Amino acid sequence: MLKLNKLFLVLFLVGSLSVISTSCSKKTGKEVSRTTGWAYNDEKNGDFKVAPAKEQATGPGLVFIEGGTFTMGATQETPFYEWDNQPHRVTVNSFYIDETEVTNLDYQEYIFWLKRVYGEDYPAVVRKALPDTNVWRDKLAYNEPMVETYFRHPAYHNYPVVGVSWLQANDYAAWRTDRVNEMLLIKAGVLDYDPNQKDDNNFNTEAYLAGQYQGKVRGRRKGLHFKRKKVKTADTSVMRRISSEDGILLPRYRLPTEAEWEYAALGLVGNTVNNRVVERKIYPWNGQGVRSGDKKSYGKYMANFKIGEGDYMGVAGHLNDGASIPASVRSYPPNDYGLYDMAGNVSEWVLDVYRPLSPEEVSDFDPFRGNVFTNIKRDADGRIAQKDSLGRIPRVPINSADVAQRNNYRKANNINYKDGDFQSTIASDWNNASKSDLKNTTNKMYEYGVTTLISDKSRVIKGGSWKDGPYYLSPGVRRFMDEDKASATVGFRCAMTRVGSVVSSKNRKNK
Helix, strand or coil: CCCHHHHHHHHHHHHHHHHHHHHHHHCCCCCCCCCCCCCCCHHHHHHCCCCCCCCCCCCCEEEEECCCEEEEECCEEEHHHHHHHHEEEEEEECCCCCCCCCCCHHHHHHHHHHHHHCCCCHHHHHHHCCCCCHHEEEECCCCCHHHHHCCCCHHHHEEECCCCHHHHHHHHHHHHHHHHHHHHHHHEEEECCCCCCCEEECCCHHHHHCCCCCCCCCCCCCCCCCCCEEEECCCCEEECCCCCCHHHCCCCCCCCCCHHHHHHHHHHHHHHHHHEECCCCCCCCCCCCEEECCCCCCCCCCCCCCCEEECCEEEEEEEHHCCCCCCCCCCCCCCCCCCCCCCCCCCCEEEEEEEEEECHHHCEECCCCCCCEEEEEEECCCEHHHHHHHHCEEEEEHHHHHHHCCCCCCEEECCCCCCCHHHCCCCHHHHHHHHHHHCCHHHHHCEEEECCCCCCEEEEEEECCCCCCHHHCCCCCEEECCCCCCCCCCCCCEEEECCCCCCCCCHHCCC
């Protein structure tokens, strides 16, 4: 009986403390740590800032793609009788991807910003970003008007940009990240507009987080979840610097991985019942052919592609697909994710390095080939290095000392891991290999320029284009091109990693 009374007393005290803690929390209106009892966002106890839990915002132009498992790879036999893209089951995490391809107008905005910020002192930066309009030239065709008008004429504003290399597409994605995050800080009242940014004094997300970009801050705006702490300066007032933990900034825009692109293009979300895919797709739409089965658009082509030899758009008076070259984005029906032109119009760059794909060579969760791990550059004391003359924080590959004891990776560059590295080549004594052998093993394995065009610079392109036949419209088809090359048939769209729950609040309500 005595033991029971003691137990009751302990439970009573615990309950009382809980009530007291809860009431104090309600009285002060502050959230309290469940592990220490200290209040968050309280200047009296050190002011540990904690943003309220919230779902990631959808960036401009993006569509949320709920991830899942699917069969990646070929859906039909290649006409070249190759079998280097075996179907294999993988899981893709939830992510975001552009609703359409990046358009000429989108890319013109990028070039305008580069000219305004770098054009006077660093004109080479602008030249490096310009699309190669000469990709339209053909030795035996009159395409010169396209060289002069396709990228710049207002009639082509909403057409997908082409003539952009993989390297240029990645630079665009990095620029877009910074412009979107800058606008988010402006809308949150953290920064104000600064059209006079120049050279290294321009908003860069990493430089801002490192405290190496100040920007303009004026006035008070609504929407901040914490009390602002102002510090008077000569001509303005500034608040405490926003960090990643505040949840205002978005992750990087980037190219989608091959798995993400293929998963989004198939749009199997419209073909599932009770956790089962009831109909595997060949194209981003249902059916075995390339024409619409819908009553309202019955018989119309579902994409912009080359219909046959010498037939790019059909007969005058009733054109089949309505476009001889790339068409304006949103000209054809979207897939079940609401994405346009995931087949036809232009092929698209993805993030991966190309290899003849074998299921054993890649992870079955978010598969990707092309990792080159880097860290922000720091000095001997661990401080972040100064930004460069363009306002960017330098990054460096990880060194061997950083990974000596790791189990998940042992080097920075993993592009040719298991396919092109020295251990995967046919060699009798790789233990005695020289350093030059270890650096050039991909070329030794694939004999670049002799028996193949595959190298560590080969990047995957997906989706058929206006110049391709129906076979290439299947999302499982893959080709490649060197990362520094461009084409009149290749464009791109951006993607973004999903942070937090794999199910959006909108999708959660519908389940």
